[in-house]
Amino acid sequence: MPLATVRATFAAVVLAVLSACSQHPGASFDAAQREARDSFMIAAAHPLAAQAGQDILARGGNATDAAMAVQAVLTLVEPQSSGIGGGAFMLYYDAGSKGVQAFDGRETAPSTATPDLFLKADGTPMDFWDAVVGGRSVGAPGVLRMLELAHAEHGKLPWATLFQPAIRLAREGFEVTPRLHELIAHDKYLKTYAPARRYFYQADGSPLPVGATLRNAKLADTLEAVAENGAEAFYEGAIAGDIARAVRNAEGNPGKLTAADIAGYEAKQRDAICRPYREYKVCGMPPPTSGGATVAQILGILESFDMEAHAPTSADAVHLVAEASRLAFADRNRFLADTDFVEVPLEALLDESYLKRRAALISPRHAMGEAQPGLPAQQAAMPDQPSGASTSHFSIVDAQGNAVSITTSIEQAFGSRMMVRGFLLNNQLTDFSFRPEVDGRPVANRVEGGKRPRSSMSPTIVLDEDGDFVLAIGSPGGSRIIGYVAERLVAFIDWDLDAQAAIDLPNYTNRNGPTELEKNTAVTRHAEELRRRGHVLEVETMTSGLHAVARTPDGRLQGGADPRREGVVLSGVR
Template sequence: MRIAALIAAAMLSACAPAPRAAAPAPATTPAAREMFVVAANPLAAEAGMAVLRRGGSAVDAAIAVQAMLSLVEPQSSGMGGGAFMTYLDGASGKVRVYDGREIAPAGATPSMFLGSEGKPLPFREAVVSGRATGVPGAVAMLGLAHRAHGRLPWATLFGDAERTAREGFIVSPRLGRFLAGGFPQLQSPDARAYFGKPGGGLVGPGDRLQNPAYAEFLTRLAAQGPDALYKGQTAARIVQKTRTAPLEGMMTMADLAAYKPVEREALCEAWAGYRACVPPPPSSGVGMLMLLKLLERTDIARRGPTDPQAWFTFAEASRVMFADRDRYVGDPAFVSVPVKGLLDPAYLDARAKLIGSQAGNPTFGSPAGAPARGADATKEPAGTSHFIVGDRDGNVVSMTTTVESIFGTGRMVDGFFLNNQLTDFSFSPTEADGAPAANAVAPGKRPRSSMTPIILLDAEGRFAGAIGSAGGNAILPYVGKSLVAAVWWKLPMQQALALPNLVARGRSISGEAGKFAPGVVEGLAARGMTVRPGQGEDSGVHGVLVRAGRIDGGYDPRREGRVLVEAARR
């Protein structure tokens, strides 16, 4: 990480003041006079801050951050994936959502992930297939947001990433760990060619990695705009790559050319003195709000991180939320999602009563407006990245971005990995009785997402915080735990994010069992809940709260994040 930071510093202008990197203690620049970037990699954070220094907007900086993440954190996100952006307009106080979720091509079928006997394909087989890739959405979404909120020319936002791709960057310990992880994606010819070392094996921590193909793509993207991906040579290569065995896909040039990001109204609810704003379906923002409002009906705020009952309450509320989220949330263009019913106070009161003193077996409820839905069979592996940007005018981006599982499908085009987002659909489209799953595959449909980038407003409608995470379906409890700890338990953001993760969904209770305070795991077991190791190490929560007019920013210590805060200059 020290080497990577030196490389990034050398790329920045010598005359520009260096941003302050946040230590575990909160940053303390007055919130009304600052710019900030929180991202999972130092090079990405510094690329975003460089844009802000040049007078760029939060959206401008977000584009630079994403371009760099696609290079230095390819296991998590990239130009071949999708994203959700929650955006606060500093002047009007309005919160909007930009939906860049991938879509299924026109040739997709409900049974595309079923084998010859009608049973779901093994996930490890489906995830590297050609049919796993949805039409990428991140680039088009960033283009839409830039047209509305950009300040600097699009063509000026890719320089740091393009230069780093040509000159090379030092493989970080975290990327090196994934390259040694035995993932099926790393067996692909593309991954072996890109990461391979002369004489055999893959690069590792400390090695320099160059990506001239990505540099060339960024040059064209800067000059041509998003069309560089959705039309022409890159689009043709995406189609060819997805139509290669095994399990060829059905994407066409027409699918790419027709992709449209969606600007949506944010879904906002009062919580803990804030107004919490999240993306609506197909994001799981409604599930995030459910979790927070269920917990608001308990005494967890009066407890703390060493109290077993606090963690038990959190786990049971998570299980209740997931039972409803899994059953009902899908693409609203294809299925009716009972958002109002799920957030109705009377319904939440009834659901909160399921949270007792001993582990139960919560199943889905029947909120107002809920249609008959089949059971969900969606698997969401841990991946993804989250970052936050605030500019000098008070505009804020909270963006979660992904190629789905580690290195997407393992197939590459022009130096970036293609997503495997269509495996975020339920492989089984119906119940045995024929009831349809809300998240079944359909042509042109967006798969349900657990990505929930949040922006918090205070009682006067001013910016009060932002948060989000990586981690597949565990995103919801990762973010929920962090908000409970930072807001109700009043821990500094860095300490809140570092607390152990606990992921409770159905009968699965997992997390960082060895990191809880003494007595917590035993206390959970006494309440009928056995915590098994797993999944907790893959969080990537990044958060910012405004406390007494000052920024308190944090990055997930499980990753290689950076919080940069710098006083704005006029």
């Protein structure tokens, strides 16, 4: 596609997106709303990525094919959020078997990593940002191995074909968006290492301006190698060697990752966590992400309450969702980690009678304060580390009715700030607990060689009583992802809101601490009432990036894109 055509298409879509994004959060986002009898639909975080997926679907590709094209383009146009230097979790719905599969592309710690990775010489935890920036925080990337695993089982179009949109865009260039410009301009650490500094800033040190054309020939070369030779081109040979050298030689904060660690990376297919909620079945990712289990617990607790009776932005709704989240996070922080290394009592945590007992702890008029885990454990609980404006989510339904829900991340915005061969490297190892033990008890999410750090990513697929697809949804947002997604599932199922209306709702959540309300939205008017009930409140910017595709009872596809970011919904007929 000629650059002029790319620019014209991008400009047309982005003008609509920016117009919508300028609205008050929670306002109707008509520019991204789609509802039609089209045979396929995609909701993704950047117009050019969504367009790449749409083109693949229009050419007869399926949801897995389109997902690969979307991820490759996001590596280029949304580098702060995700890419081939990071990891992802993917849920796949097979319309033929009506089954849901979980694909785990989470990064792994170097084989020589030890529990004291983030401890200083005196045994105290490193400052968070001292740990993030540089090689110490980089895990073996998992995205391409995960996509390879999914494509081998479900892909339809040839592997090489799916990288062509990203390769073309990388060579021809794309325009810097307001969001990317702002993130570059305000990042304190992106100039630390020369490759990222040269790529994201002008010669005088100023950030690339809005509308500047950004080309990435190095990424195009990398993607061409992967297109021609498969994921092996990334995980073995020159590319893996360059990643390992950059990590181990990072000035000021070298890491432990080796070429052997990268070559040995294995994506995994796991059993999805599927649990009934009302008349639906909600499926999420199992550990090492905490998202699927914690969302399932929140819904399981809320099932004891008549959520339909409460308006979505009412004080009662906020109170009940916050209290259910508080209880679920108490268990999450204590138990959830990589099940290849730690015994996680998933069956007990999701047991119906257990969740009813947890629900009985909630008073409709009084907040409980800090909740305690509901099961005995030998592990110590640890709070979250900070999380940034990174991660991306996209949802796709193809013409055959298959669906994918993918959350993908390099962790913090711009990850470790280290750039190799045109892509940024993740800082996912800082998702481990910096403290390996507390009061002599081990922390479940401590660092161990080969282990996958706990995540909060929550790609979700909802099915009806017959096992037919109903909804694919997910979000970025650090550990707030869990609350963002759980709230929208309640909105969709209990409050009967369509995909866009559910996404437009104000954000509110609780991570077993303060109840967080999205500022300048309708829920803040209940602040005094919530304080009277005992909630400690924090009113903040809460930049979710929810993207959803749903199928209505009459067979229409319906999409939603978050007005807080720059995503769109695109559809078509095949």
